[in-house]
Structure formats: structure tokens, C-alpha cells
Amino acid sequence: MRISVDTEREFLESVFKVQGFNEQDGQLLADTLVDADLRGISSHGIQRLQWYSKMIEDHTLEPKNQPKILNETPTSLLIDADKSMGQIASAFAMRKLIEKAKAGGVALAVIRNSNHFGTAGYYSRMASKEGLIGISTTNTRPLVVPTNSLEAFLGSNALAFTFPADPHPFVFDGATATVSSGKIQVLAKKGEQIPGDWAVDENRNVLHDAKTVEDNLATIAFSDDRPGGGVLTLGGNKEVNSNYKGFGNSLIIELLTGILAQGSLSADTNKAPHDFSQFFMTINPALFGDLETLKANASAMFDRIRHLKHVPGTKIMIPGDREYQNYDDNLKAGINIDGETLAELQAISKQYNVPLPIDEANA
Amino acid sequence: MRISVDTEREFLESVFKVQGFNEQDGQLLADTLVDADLRGISSHGIQRLQWYSKMIEDHTLEPKNQPKILNETPTSLLIDADKSMGQIASAFAMRKLIEKAKAGGVALAVIRNSNHFGTAGYYSRMASKEGLIGISTTNTRPLVVPTNSLEAFLGSNALAFTFPADPHPFVFDGATATVSSGKIQVLAKKGEQIPGDWAVDENRNVLHDAKTVEDNLATIAFSDDRPGGGVLTLGGNKEVNSNYKGFGNSLIIELLTGILAQGSLSADTNKAPHDFSQFFMTINPALFGDLETLKANASAMFDRIRHLKHVPGTKIMIPGDREYQNYDDNLKAGINIDGETLAELQAISKQYNVPLPIDEANA
Numbered sequence: 001m002r003i004s005v006d007t008e009r010e011f012l013e014s015v016f017k018v019q020g021f022n023e024q025d026g027q028l029l030a031d032t033l034v035d036a037d038l039r040g041i042s043s044h045g046i047q048r049l050q051w052y053s054k055m056i057e058d059h060t061l062e063p064k065n066q067p068k069i070l071n072e073t074p075t076s077l078l079i080d081a082d083k084s085m086g087q088i089a090s091a092f093a094m095r096k097l098i099e100k101a102k103a104g105g106v107a108l109a110v111i112r113n114s115n116h117f118g119t120a121g122y123y124s125r126m127a128s129k130e131g132l133i134g135i136s137t138t139n140t141r142p143l144v145v146p147t148n149s150l151e152a153f154l155g156s157n158a159l160a161f162t163f164p165a166d167p168h169p170f171v172f173d174g175a176t177a178t179v180s181s182g183k184i185q186v187l188a189k190k191g192e193q194i195p196g197d198w199a200v201d202e203n204r205n206v207l208h209d210a211k212t213v214e215d216n217l218a219t220i221a222f223s224d225d226r227p228g229g230g231v232l233t234l235g236g237n238k239e240v241n242s243n244y245k246g247f248g249n250s251l252i253i254e255l256l257t258g259i260l261a262q263g264s265l266s267a268d269t270n271k272a273p274h275d276f277s278q279f280f281m282t283i284n285p286a287l288f289g290d291l292e293t294l295k296a297n298a299s300a301m302f303d304r305i306r307h308l309k310h311v312p313g314t315k316i317m318i319p320g321d322r323e324y325q326n327y328d329d330n331l332k333a334g335i336n337i338d339g340e341t342l343a344e345l346q347a348i349s350k351q352y353n354v355p356l357p358i359d360e361a362n363a
Numbered sequence: 364m365r366i367s368v369d370t371e372r373e374f375l376e377s378v379f380k381v382q383g384f385n386e387q388d389g390q391l392l393a394d395t396l397v398d399a400d401l402r403g404i405s406s407h408g409i410q411r412l413q414w415y416s417k418m419i420e421d422h423t424l425e426p427k428n429q430p431k432i433l434n435e436t437p438t439s440l441l442i443d444a445d446k447s448m449g450q451i452a453s454a455f456a457m458r459k460l461i462e463k464a465k466a467g468g469v470a471l472a473v474i475r476n477s478n479h480f481g482t483a484g485y486y487s488r489m490a491s492k493e494g495l496i497g498i499s500t501t502n503t504r505p506l507v508v509p510t511n512s513l514e515a516f517l518g519s520n521a522l523a524f525t526f527p528a529d530p531h532p533f534v535f536d537g538a539t540a541t542v543s544s545g546k547i548q549v550l551a552k553k554g555e556q557i558p559g560d561w562a563v564d565e566n567r568n569v570l571h572d573a574k575t576v577e578d579n580l581a582t583i584a585f586s587d588d589r590p591g592g593g594v595l596t597l598g599g600n601k602e603v604n605s606n607y608k609g610f611g612n613s614l615i616i617e618l619l620t621g622i623l624a625q626g627s628l629s630a631d632t633n634k635a636p637h638d639f640s641q642f643f644m645t646i647n648p649a650l651f652g653d654l655e656t657l658k659a660n661a662s663a664m665f666d667r668i669r670h671l672k673h674v675p676g677t678k679i680m681i682p683g684d685r686e687y688q689n690y691d692d693n694l695k696a697g698i699n700i701d702g703e704t705l706a707e708l709q710a711i712s713k714q715y716n717v718p719l720p721i722d723e724a725n726a
Contacts, residue, residue: 075468076650105438148677172611196603240559248535248682287439314511
């Protein structure tokens with residue numbers, strides 16, 4: 001079934017209010033989930049609400065807490081999120097980094113004691129709206145098996161990189177691993193199979209049953225057990241296809257987040273305090289040339305790539321193309337909600353006594 | 364056969380002197396090639412000398428030219444390499460960025476009108492020696508097919524990321540593509556097959572004959588023809604295994620290099636002036652914590668990963684482990700030179716009247 005964007009936003013804002021977030025924070029949180037659903041990144045949309053609610057109940061997440069600046073220089077920020085939701089400290093950091101990059105050309109922020117921050121692209125897109133390059137990363141729960149390893153250690157470790165362009169910015173936004181766990185969750189909820197080489201068992205045999213993989217990942221991420229197996233690094237199962245490069249990419253994010261923040265490694269976020277760390281950067285391209293010229297050159301390059309000879313029946317898409325198309329489509333058609341997520345939302349509606357208006361015509 | 368490191372260095376310095384480089388630049392160039400060979404990155408070692416020499420002959424590369432600063436701020440440098448060898452402007456930029464990051468925490472450099480710069484890791488390791496995080500990137504000749512594309516457009520677009528650690532820094536250093544063209548060149552020179560899914564033909568069928576692929580890549584990179592096919596993005600041939608993430612990684616480098624520098628795109632470097640562009644960054648981790656603590660934490664994480672349960676008969680290696688081991692081994696054993704490269708070096712020896720002393724015992 002589909003629900004309208006207004007319905008989704010209103011429901012989320014009401015739930016977050018009852019959960020104790022202030023109005024501004026609740027609006028931000030709702031906006032990040034609605035934005036993900038609009039862009040077709042349903043793994044990071046309203047389907048995460050159940051997890052967020054659970055984190056409030058077990059005090060992994062404190063809705064009333066606010067981020068604090070521990071250290072600030074003209075080029076940097078070190079922030080303690082104080083167990084608030086990741087979105088709150090992240091948007092706060094990115095707003096400050098935008099000012100800093102406009103003044104000094106480049107700036108970095110590291111956040112500790114944080115939580116899940118939604119999609120990485122939400123924050124790097126804030127920078128691109130201001131004519132800046134934006135970079136946004138986070139570590140996560142343990143999910144990913146290093147090259148040759150039989151057990152998970154790394155997070156899916158999202159990276160977003162945004163560069164100003166027309167008709168929309170370049171937005172690379174995704175797990176450094178082959179996929180995020182959310183993508184497998186969505187397939188499991190729909191009862192679908194995994195179509196590619198995304199995850200392995202304790203002997204590094206590729207698994208295709210999404211429910212089996214999802215159950216295994218949940219055990220790894222949310223308990224003290226590490227039964228073996230996990231999500232593959234980019235490059236797949238075989239070292240000969242350079243999966244050590246995907247491993248390296250994931251480790252770079254681990255260094256910029258958990259290590260620089262002196263927070264938990266992804267490997268250890270299965271245990272309390274379950275803290276995530278984030279890293280952000282803004283770069284002013286005007287350090288190197290006229291912004292409009294750089295934008296025009298980037299846009300022209302993307303157009304050339306879109307029109308290269310390609311496999312019949314396929315399209316060459318620049319990072320961001322699909323999400324901006326989804327955004328326009330879903331704004332009209334409404335947000336698609338799978339049956340299991342709907343049941344979760346109905347339970348939350350009951351628990352917090354917040355009505356979930358369903359357009360029965362579309363149900 | 365193997366030659367000693369001293370022999371390699373002396374031969375290279377002598378050739379570069381005859382070619383017109385000043386003493387300091389010739390020593391730097393020789394050092395970058397010797398360093399690559401020592402680390403087992405033979406794709407970027409002395410086997411590149413023939414190509415470098417050819418670039419001097421066709422004036423893609425001007426040995427006497429020196430880099431010029433076009434714009435400088437406390438956090439940035441824009442440099443015109445003026446067709447000098449990439450190593451010269453790159454080392455110059457990195458030395459300045461090290462000073463800037465020590466003073467202000469973070470700094471960026473973009474270089475235009477440059478050439479091949481050797482291994483990306485050479486420059487990011489300069490930063491790690493000073494307790495800094497180093498990032499080093501370049502675009503290249505056109506080689507890589509975007510997701511779903513039947514023709515090459517992107518460069519192999521190297522990325523190096525270095526983080527201080529013990530007993531050696533973390534050094535991620537490689538093409539963002541599945542492999543660099545140099546790796547295929549080395550197999551072709553040895554008459555070996557490609558062991559994985561690295562390259563495709565004009566219909567995106569995977570090719571395994573290194574000589575066939577090498578000939579195709581040379582046509583794409585060095586002529587006006589674009590016969591179709593090329594090297595795969597990280598993630599392989601199938602979109603379902605997220606090869607669009609590898610494509611995105613390669614595009615990020617293209618944006619930071621050719622676009623920010625307003626130089627040629629990788630796609631256009633087959634035509635004169637064959638210019639490459641580079642991007643560098645230094646970050647002072649002391650912005651966020653005590654360097655020795657951060658180093659110790661990173662080193663401890665790497666050790667935990669090295670000791671995870673793993674596939675029997677394999678090893679889990681942290682980026683840099685193999686190269687530092689090779690370095691120690693090759694320093695003792697000497698540098699391995701394949702037969703075809705030896706023939707190339709003998710021709711260069713004759714052309715420039717520089718003796719190439721061969722230890723016949725090892726030949």
C-alpha cells in the first residue's frame with residue numbers, strides 16, 4: 001500500500017513528540033525518514049521507526065539530549081552527541097561546517113556517542129545546496145566480513161559524497177559494503193530472495209535467502225554472539241576480484257569514525273553503549289575555480305557518460321539520477337509501505353496512541 | 364632475473380639525467396620507481412620507464428619544467444605542473460600540505476597540466492611519516508567502463524589513504540577500478556592469463572587473455588579509437604553486485620581531479636596534451652585526539668582484524684601489510700625484472716648511452 005508524504009510526515013512527527021523529542025528535532029528526524037522514502041531508499045525510511053523506538057526503550061538513545069561541542073577550530077569540530085539521535089548532531093555539525101568552508105575553504109567534523117543518522121546523503125546534500133562539496137560517513141553495527149575472514153567485524157560504513165551539478169547534484173550515497181543491512185531487511189520483509197553475491201555463511205558460502213541472512217545479521221549486530229558470516233565487501237567473495245579494495249574502503253571509514261572519535265568500533269557496537277561515530281567534511285570548490293564553470297563542466301561530463309554506448313535494455317545512471325527520479329515519482333504517488341512494516345507502524349500507533357491514517361483506497 | 368636496488372636506482376638516475384631532469388628531480392623520480400618495485404607494485408616500477416621515455420620524445424612531458432603555484436590560501440594550493448613529471452609537482456604539493464595541516468589542521472591541493480605520478484601511496488606516506496592522515500589521487504588515461512556501458516570513459520583513478528599506525532602506517536593504495544592497467548601489462552609481459560573478472564570486450568563479455576586486453580587498453584588509452592570494452596569498476600560486471608558503487612568511487616576521483624583542476628577528463632587524455640590532474644589532502648588527527656592514543660587504537664584494531672577466524676590457508680592482511688613485507692624481502696633479494704622489461708631497459712640503455720649493469724649470476 002501507499003501513504004501520502006503528508007501522512008507519513010505527520011505520523012512520524014507525532015510519534016517523535018510523544019517519545020520526547022523537541023519539535024525541531026522531531027521535524028528533522030521525520031524529514032530524514034520521509035526524504036529517504038521519497039528517494040526510494042526505503043531501507044532508511046519509515047521502516048527504521050521500530051528500531052529507533054526500541055533504542056529509546058533500552059536507552060541506547062535519549063530523545064531529550066543535545067549535542068555538545070568538545071573542541072572547535074576554524075577548520076574543525078569535535079562533537080559529543082550525548083546519545084541523542086544521530087540526525088540531530090549530524091545536521092548541527094553540517095550547518096557549522098558549511099559556514100566554516102565558506103570562510104576558510106575546508107572543514108571537518110567528528111561526532112562521538114552518536115546513533116544511526118539515517119541516510120549519509122542527507123547531510124552531504126545540505127553542503128551541495130550551498131555550492132560546496134559534502135562528505136558524510138558513519139560506522140554502524142558489525143555486519144561485514146573482511147577479505148578472507150569467516151566472521152563479521154566491520155560496519156556497512158556508509159559514505160556519501162556530493163558535488164554541485166545540474167539538473168541535480170552528484171550524490172553518491174551508500175554502504176561501502178556491497179549492500180547495507182537495510183536492503184536485506186527490505187527483501188526479507190517482502191519474502192524475496194537476494195539476487196546477487198551480497199552475504200556469506202560461516203564458511204564464506206554465498207547465501208541467497210534474505211530471511212536467513214537477515215536473522216544471521218540481526219544476531220551478529222544485536223547480541224553477544226558472532227555466529228560467523230556476514231555481508232561481503234565491495235568486490236564480492238573472491239580476493240582475485242579485488243574485494244580487498246572494498247575491505248580497504250570500509251576500513252577507511254572505520255578510521256575516520258570510530259578511531260578518530262575514540263568511540264566504539266563497529267565490531268563492538270553490539271554491546272552497550274551501542275555508540276556510532278560520524279565524520280563529515282565540506283570543501284569549497286571555489287578554492288580552485290569559478291563555481292558555475294565547475295558545475296557546468298561536471299554536468300557536461302555526466303551527460304557524456306549517460307549517453308555512452310550501453311548494454312541494450314539498460315541505462316547508464318549517474319549517482320543521484322535514480323534517487324531524484326524516485327523523489328519526483330513518489331511525491332506524486334505516495335510512499336510504498338510493505339505489509340510487515342505496516343504491521344510494525346500499527347503497533348507503534350497503538351503503543352504511543354498516535355493515529356495512523358490509512359487511505360483504504362490504496363491499501 | 365633480479366637486480367639490486369642500488370643498480371636500479373643508479374641506472375634510473377643516470378637515464379633521467381641524460382633526459383634533462385635536474386639532479387633533485389631525477390633522484391625523486393628514481394626513488395618513486397624503486398619504491399614501487401620494492402613494495403612489489405611492479406606495475407608502477409621500472410617497467411614504466413619506457414612509457415616515461417616515450418612521453419619525453421613526444422613532448423607530453425617536459426623534463427626541465429617546474430611546477431608553479433597559481434593560487435594559495437592557508438588551507439589550499441592550486442598548482443600548474445607545466446607538463447613536468449607528475450612526481451615533481453606531487454611531492455612539492457605534499458610537502459606544502461604537510462606544513463599547512465600542521466598549522467591549520469587540514470589542507471588540499473589540486474594540480475593541473477600534470478603527468479603520471481607513480482604510485483599514489485608515495486605521497487600519502489609522506490604525510491603519515493609526519494603523523495598526518497594523507498590522501499592522494501589522480502586521474503589517468505581512459506580505461507574503465509561505467510556500469511552498463513560498452514565503452515571506456517573513466518580512468519583507473521588511483522586513491523591512496525594513509526593513517527598513522529604501528530608497526531607501519533595503514534596504506535590503502537590502488538586503482539578505484541578493479542585493477543590498474545599496469546597490473547594487466549605485467550601479466551601480458553609474462554604471458555599469463557587474467558585470473559579474475561577484471562576486463563570486458565565491446566559486449567561486456569569478460570576477457571581472460573592478458574595480451575588481448577592489454578592491446579585493447581593500449582588502443583583506447585593511446586589512440587583516437589575507442590573500440591569498446593575496458594576494465595571493470597570495483598564490484599565486477601553485474602549491476603546486481605553493486606558495481607555502480609565502484610563506478611561512483613571512480614567518478615568521485617574524476618570530480619576531485621580533472622573537474623576541480625579544469626584539466627582533461629580521463630576520457631580525453633588519449634588526445635594531446637595528455638594532461639593528468641591530481642588531488643591531495645592532509646588531515647591532522649590531533650584535531651580530534653592525542654596522536655599516540657589514536658595510533659595505538661588503530662594498531663590494536665588492525666591486530667584484532669588480522670586474528671579473526673579466516674579461510675584455512677589464507678591470511679587476513681591490512682592494507683599496507685603486503686607492501687611492507689615485500690619491501691623488506693626485496694631489499695634483500697633485489698628487484699625482479701621480467702624478460703620483456705629487461706629488453707626495454709637494454710634498448711633504453713643503448714639509446715641514452717647509460718650502462719645497465721646486470722648481475723649475470725642472477726640472470
